[in-house]
Amino acid sequence: MAVLIQMSSSSMDPDTYDKLCEELIPKLRTQPGFLLHVAYATPDGLGVSELWETREQHEAWSTNIEPHMPPGAERNYLEVHSLVSPE
DSSP states (O other), X not given: OOEEEEEEETTOOHHHHHHHHHHHHHHHTTSTTEEEEEEEEETTEXXXXXXXXXXXXXXXXXXXXXXXXXXXXXXXXXXXXXOOOOO
């Protein structure tokens, strides 16, 4: 079952995110199970959500991002009930 991962941090700003993405996004695109990545402004900082085929696939990838996670970053896993995409 697909999983949505929501990550948020009050200490992540767009410039820091953009700098990290230069290195990480090309690697992310090649990961088994990766489906979607989106970043957005929140009242407290920056949020990132990703859609993966399984939680285990995301957890295998997360070893690449752990060293870059800002202090106090929170991660939430949600099982996806339904997924609709354009044909």
